[in-house]
Amino acid sequence: MSEVVFGGNPVKLVGNEVNVGDQAPAFTAIAQDLSEVKFDDFNGQVTLISVVPSIDTGVCDAQTRRFNEEAAKLDGVRIVTVSADLPFAQKRWCAAAGIDNLQVVSDHRDLSFGNAYGVQMEGIRLLARAIFVIDGSGKVTYKEVVQNVHEHPNYEKAIEAAQAAAK
Template sequence: MAQERKGAITFKGNPVTLIGPELKVGDQAPNFTVLANDLSPVTLDNSKGTVRLISVVPSLDTGVCDQQTRRFNEEAANLPNVTILTVSVDLPFAQKRWCGAAGIDKVQTVSDHRDLSFGEAYGVVIKELRLLARAVFVVDQNDKVTYVEYVSEATNHPNYEAAIAAAKELL
């Protein structure tokens, strides 16, 4: 049974339970299998040898998640050789439609709807809602976690500057 962290964050002011471990800087990044917009599997190994900035959002169809994904898409131009993934439990079809409408072309959106593989490995599944908690992880070329932010209130923005700086340090 996966670890449960009761009250680890809040969602609209209410404490919620996160399923999975709390990752820390220095941990080996767990592998995962999520789905690309064309339903092909995507794993951590697909981007091996690159710096990964992994942006986790509850749903692209909400304001903060939309802004978070657009911000990292804009910052991608300043982050050469960084693979930027946005993970949510939105269906791959919805992600593809959203990316087309939003003009997102540098961030890869991937769906964890099928198995919650990413969410459980990275400790971001909100048990009560079956959504992923807002978080940002930076993983280096050797699969070590070098930056972690579990946003304490799911409706708040992450610290964009700190995440981007952590990715830039690895280039």
């Protein structure tokens, strides 16, 4: 079981740890219209999953905006942002931020994604900041779990991994 730093304190991550080379586990999240989004919806597509603790905070805001910009330039790559925020809060934030090139989904209901990918922060009901790239065959080709949740991920490496998976 690994851990991250949140608010200056170590926090354990719970769930099944996923590593590069693993088959990406299934999960169910909630779209902003309250419909279910299942991992099966991504089958056959290169998918970059951007995981943020709360979309309405500075680094999470910047991360989601950055990947929204990149999504417009990346051919053959679907980008999905996952957080444990309520779908209503995500919808409001996306409308205000002009997010229209990627999908933002909620893991609030049962933390299906957080548990399946091992990024749920124990006792906080938030997800750790992370990036996963999944190729068209469903294999994880890139993983970054940011050690200090208040820091940015390596955007360039994630984008390069997504581009490589799409070739």
